[in-house]
Amino acid sequence: MSDSNVTTSLRLLHIRVLSPYLLTLPKSDPRRSSPPPSITGSPAIDLELYTYFALLIRDFINPWYRLVTNDQDLCTEIVSLLTLVVQRIQKRMCDDIDWTELLLISVPKLLTLHYQDYRQAKSRLHMDHASGSASLGELFHGMQPHFALQPVPNQEAEYLRLLTASILKVLLDPKDYESDAVRHLMREILSNVVLANLIESLADPYTIHMIICKLCENYADKLDNLESTGQMAETYFSAVTNETESSSQQTSSPAPDDSVTSIQAALIDAQNQQLMDNTPPIDERTTTKKEGEGLSTRLRRLKERQNELPEEEALEDVTNEERTHKRRPFSFGYITLQLLLAPIRSLWLSLTVLFTNSQERYQKIHQHKKRTRHMRLVEPSMQFMRIAFLLEDRPILQWAWQMIAMFVWPLVRVFGGGVLVDKFLELSILHVLSEDHIAYYLRCGRDLLWPDGVFLRKADPSTPLQREYMRVRAERLLTASLPLSLVKVLFDTTDLNEIQSHIHATIEPLQNKYINKHLLYLLVDLVASKIIPELVQSDFYP
Structure with missing residues (x-):
């Protein structure tokens, strides 16, 4: 549409x-x-x-x-x-709000804490000092307790009501906020309809996998090619998909119609008549010899004769052209010079394009006036990447990481590279928060809350088979989207099936809905405190 x-x-x-x-x-x-x-x-x-x-x-x-x-x-x-x-x-x-500080410092630190606590809770689950927790969610809640997730009936709804009421106290006019009907109606719309359903939907691993598939949809053809060529092991879902595609292709090709058959027969007769007009008379002995041949053999020979005629005509045209035009003298030196200069010319053009683009990009970044007062904006994100990809389990990569952090990165910062990186990241954040992107985020949120125009609670829940298919699809799309050079460095392998297992371990801390709610409520608290700093002031509450 x-x-x-x-x-x-x-x-x-x-x-x-x-x-x-x-x-x-x-x-x-x-x-x-x-x-x-x-x-x-x-x-x-x-x-x-x-x-x-x-x-x-x-x-x-x-x-x-x-x-x-x-x-x-x-x-x-x-x-x-x-x-x-x-x-x-x-x-x-x-x-x-300083969005650069929020998205490049606060959020990566929160994600790093979430990953560390999840893996620590998972390692302690079956130990004696697991505090008697019966599940991973309970043990994680003991490490990251949150008021909204206390084991009390309707605790989440009550927490969101209190948070929304505090926000409305700041945003609404005093006369509107003092009206009980207006305050309660606005509170229920924002807390029970918007926030509660967004948290419930975004905490679901099925939604997270759908978002990953949406972001990596450009790599779907590459993934299908990898599966079809055997570079990635086929699963039950890929087999079902291939079977469905083949059956759809068979059903999409209709049976030949009688009218089409009659038209084809008429065209064959016309071709035969044209060939008979252009071919010389045939000896009677040859005719007698071919009488026993089938119709398919005759049609094949007629087709070969038809293909030979355009070649003969083209040959005659070339001969006539050569006769009318005088041949150019053959210059061995000219061709040798072209062969020698072609790589040099290609290299020069490539360097010119690269230098021009890099200069334009450099000038744009250099002229950008930095808005945030924070420095070293790349370090929290790199720390999260180190924790997420389990670099601590690979000693050689961990050593290389530390050497870069101790020697290479300080030199880059001394010669002005750190400022350029900070400006580049700030420009990237401004691009992500542009008008078109915000409209896209709102559209995605609408699709989450009202899929196909129907509210989320009224829609049919996803089946276990659909959830498993979406998980495998998301992991494989992430595998296909990563460059092989980066994969070789991170995982020390080029086997796509092993890479998928590493991707599974990377996104495993986002596979538990109850644990994901801890992360989302912390994000809600963080964003609310940034937008409305009055919420964290001691004199705000009576």
Whole structure:
């Protein structure tokens, strides 16, 4: 579906749910086609936000509110309050948050802690000093306790209500916050509908695998080629996929029709007649000898004769051309000079292109004015990579890593390389947080909460077979996406099946839903404290 069709369909959803009175106006009325009031100043982001508002009201307000009245004032008031909350969050996110520090320092440190605690809990699970924990989740919770995950009924919902109420206290106007109806309604929409379902969905390993498959979808053809050529061992899922594709190909090829057969017979007769007109008369003895041959043999000989005719005509054309044009003298020295200069010319062009591109990139990075006050932005991410890929289990690689950190990297920083790397990473973060990317993230979140336009709780849960297929698919796509040179350095092997086992060990700390919730709640607390620093002030709570 094209972007214009998607925009039109979402616009119709907005009108039908948020402004149904517009449907009563004539089609020529400009109010039907005029855009709604701007929220963020970006049409793409506003389109996604209004879609969220329409889906929230359609699924959680209209089912009970339409039973009471058909008045549209409540929905209009909810949209205006949500718009106010979004605008004030946007202002704080643009003016107060250091996104470079958040995404390159705080989040990698949190992921490193999650990986270390998971593997430490897994190693202690069956030991005597495991504190009597019966499961990996309980042992991990003992290492990272969180208030929202205490073994108390409805503890998660209560924690999200308290957090949302504190956020609304800062973002809403005092008169709106003092209204119990407005405060409770906004609190339930944001906590119970948005935050709770996002955490529940993102903590599910099936969703994580779907996101990986979505991000690596460009490597799907490469993966299919590796499986078909035997470089990766086939699984039950690849066998089922191949069988399904072959059956679909067989069903897609229809049986020959009688009309098509008659047309083919007429074309063969016409070709035979044309060949008979162009061929010399045949001796009677040859004819008598060929009478016993089958129809297929005759057709094959006629086809060969037909292929020979264009070659003979082309040969005659070339001969005539050679007769009319005088041949050019053969220069052995000229050809030798071209052969010698061709590699040098190719190398020169390659160096020119590389130097020009690197210079343009260097100038762009060098002229960028650094916004964050933090330095060494690459080190937390590299530390997480070291923990995630289990480099400590490979002594040679661990030694090389330490040598680079102790000798090579300090020299790079002394000669100005550290500043360039920090600027490059900051520009990458600004690119990731651009308008198009934010609209894409909102679209992905909408697809998670409302897959195929149906709310997540109403959809059918995934089966164990579907979950296993998505896990294997995600691991294999990650395997296919990594360059072989990097894989050789990290895992000391080029066997794709062994690499997949290493990838499985790398993403294993994200395979437990209960443990993933610890990570997500810590991320929610971190982002909330950055957006609204009043939450961590001692005088904020009475």
